[in-house]
Amino acid sequence: MMSRRLLPVLTLGLLVLGWEALVRLAEIPHYILPAPTLVAQTLWANLPSLLASWWFTMKITFGGLALAVLGGVAIAAVFALSRRLEAALFPLAVLLQVTPIVAIAPLILIYVESTTAALLLCAWVVAFFPILSNTVVGLRAADPNLRDLFRLYRATPWQRLRLLLVPSALPYFIAGLKISGGLSLIGAVTAEMVAGVAGRETGLASRILEASFRSETPKMFAALVLLMFTGVLVFWGFNALSRALLGRWHASERP
Amino acid sequence: MGEPGGHITLEGVEKRFPGGLVALQGVDLRIEPGEFVSIVGPSGCGKSTILRLVAGLDTPSRGRVDAPAVTDSGSAATAYVFQEPTLMPWASVFDNVWLPLRLTGQSRAAALGPVNELLTSIGLGQFAGAFPAELSGGMRMRASIARALVTRPRLLLMDEPFAALDEITRSRLNADLLAWWQARSLSVMFVTHSVYEAVFLSQRVLVMSARPGRLLAEIRIEAPYPRTTAFRTSQVYQEYCQRVSAALEGA
Numbered sequence: 045m046m047s048r049r050l051l052p053v054l055t056l057g058l059l060v061l062g063w064e065a066l067v068r069l070a071e072i073p074h075y076i077l078p079a080p081t082l083v084a085q086t087l088w089a090n091l092p093s094l095l096a097s098w099w100f101t102m103k104i105t106f107g108g109l110a111l112a113v114l115g116g117v118a119i120a121a122v123f124a125l126s127r128r129l130e131a132a133l134f135p136l137a138v139l140l141q142v143t144p145i146v147a148i149a150p151l152i153l154i155y156v157e158s159t160t161a162a163l164l165l166c167a168w169v170v171a172f173f174p175i176l177s178n179t180v181v182g183l184r185a186a187d188p189n190l191r192d193l194f195r196l197y198r199a200t201p202w203q204r205l206r207l208l209l210v211p212s213a214l215p216y217f218i219a220g221l222k223i224s225g226g227l228s229l230i231g232a233v234t235a236e237m238v239a240g241v242a243g244r245e246t247g248l249a250s251r252i253l254e255a256s257f258r259s260e261t262p263k264m265f266a267a268l269v270l271l272m273f274t275g276v277l278v279f280w281g282f283n284a285l286s287r288a289l290l291g292r293w294h295a296s297e298r299p
Numbered sequence: 300m301g302e303p304g305g306h307i308t309l310e311g312v313e314k315r316f317p318g319g320l321v322a323l324q325g326v327d328l329r330i331e332p333g334e335f336v337s338i339v340g341p342s343g344c345g346k347s348t349i350l351r352l353v354a355g356l357d358t359p360s361r362g363r364v365d366a367p368a369v370t371d372s373g374s375a376a377t378a379y380v381f382q383e384p385t386l387m388p389w390a391s392v393f394d395n396v397w398l399p400l401r402l403t404g405q406s407r408a409a410a411l412g413p414v415n416e417l418l419t420s421i422g423l424g425q426f427a428g429a430f431p432a433e434l435s436g437g438m439r440m441r442a443s444i445a446r447a448l449v450t451r452p453r454l455l456l457m458d459e460p461f462a463a464l465d466e467i468t469r470s471r472l473n474a475d476l477l478a479w480w481q482a483r484s485l486s487v488m489f490v491t492h493s494v495y496e497a498v499f500l501s502q503r504v505l506v507m508s509a510r511p512g513r514l515l516a517e518i519r520i521e522a523p524y525p526r527t528t529a530f531r532t533s534q535v536y537q538e539y540c541q542r543v544s545a546a547l548e549g550a
Contacts, residue, residue: 057509187385188383189381189383190385192351192354192356192381193379193385193398194402195356196354196355196356196368196377196379197375197398197399197402197450198375198402199402199404203402207387207398207401207402208387209388211387211389215388238396262423286442292389292390292430292432293388293389293430293432294389295432
């Protein structure tokens with residue numbers, strides 16, 4: 045148990061040490077590859093401004109994700125009610141999913157006046173599909189015998205939804221949420237990259253771009269480290285949520 | 300205990316599935332109130348289809364089914380136990396057993412007493428808070444039966460409920476099932492592959508033919524209740540089993 049937690053920390057620690065050693069021994073200039081210590085110093089020195097950008101990126105990420113959850117679940121519910129509507133609309137969702145976000149982000153930025161709204165839309169586009177497709181499958185995954193049981197006891201449609209379909213779909217929805225959490229961050233950062241450094245409020249991606257224009261490599265790394273930590277935190281957060289909701293009954297979370 | 304209601308009848312019932320498969324043909328059947336009847340037959344002979352028709356989960360293509368689930372809508376007079384325990388994995392044993400009452404609008408507080416009492420009588424008193432994944436196969440089936448009995452049904456439909464259990468658990472549940480049946484005025488229609496189980500449990504064993512399913516023979520098991528292990532090892536029991544097996548040979 046201890047080693048399962050210790051091992052990844054140890055690996056990461058060794059990696060960082062090796063990086064530091066490499067930079068020092070090979071005397072690599074900091075504008076090519078800054079040493080971890082320099083990255084940490086830069087991060088610390090720029091923390092207030094970087095945190096402000098981080099907060100903006102968070103707002104886009106979680107705003108996009110929240111919209112993806114709302115949209116994905118609502119559309120999934122419609123699909124679950126009508127196979128015909130699903131047949132008509134699902135290809136559109138797939139189309140949206142397979143088009144690379146970098147390719148449509150410039151268009152979205154043209155059509156949507158507010159940059160924040162455009163960024164939210166980009167994050168939404170990448171995050172909503174896993175939630176939609178997983179929830180559609182989940183809503184259909186209810187045990188046929190349990191469905192019969194609900195029919196036998198003449199459950200109302202509302203009871204069927206609340207007591208049978210929603211709990212059956214939950215593990216699928218959570219699996220989608222875990223994927224979408226990471227994707228939403230990627231969507232937000234990609235869109236910011238495309239949007240560039242303009243605007244009053246800027247996110248971490250804009251800071252990376254800005255630093256790159258000025259060849260401030262350590263600052264690029266500092267922003268990147270912040271992004272990576274955020275990604276890991278999002279991943280951990282949703283794993284913890286999954287454990288809390290499914291821990292006692294679903295095979296995926298049982299030891 | 301509620302008084303036993305009317306009998307269940309099937310008249311000239313035929314069930315044809317889309318695609319042309321004829322599952323049942325010319326089935327006439329009558330179950331008396333409080334009777335324990337088993338249906339045996341080869342795989343795919345439409346045994347389960349009969350239960351589904353009686354539960355109102357399917358409608359016959361021809362003929363008439365007269366059963367509480369079909370005639371009076373909105374009552375919970377019919378209960379169904381599937382081959383798998385079919386419990387909601389996300390809900391505790393208590394919540395699973397409460398479900399049929401909950402669907403009729405009974406609050407948790409109102410159901411607390413009756414459900415716990417039933418769980419105790421069915422051997423799950425200690426496990427009200429456990430989740431299905433934490434129980435053994437036999438205990439899951441007990442929970443499933445408790446859920447079926449909680450509405451005090453007049454008719455209990457059981458579709459090979461013990462098929463997946465080991466021999467020891469199975470014979471214990473057989474004996475318990477008879478006790479639960481005798482304590483209530485309840486008709487049971489019990490589908491099984493096992494001749495031995497059918498003879499041990501039933502007052503009447505119906506033998507069905509292979510597709511299309513028809514009723515081939517009816518064997519009355521006259522042995523008195525309560526039936527115990529002594530009955531299981533008796534000469535009479537062996538003879539009944541041979542008669543049912545012989546009828547099945549012709550199926």
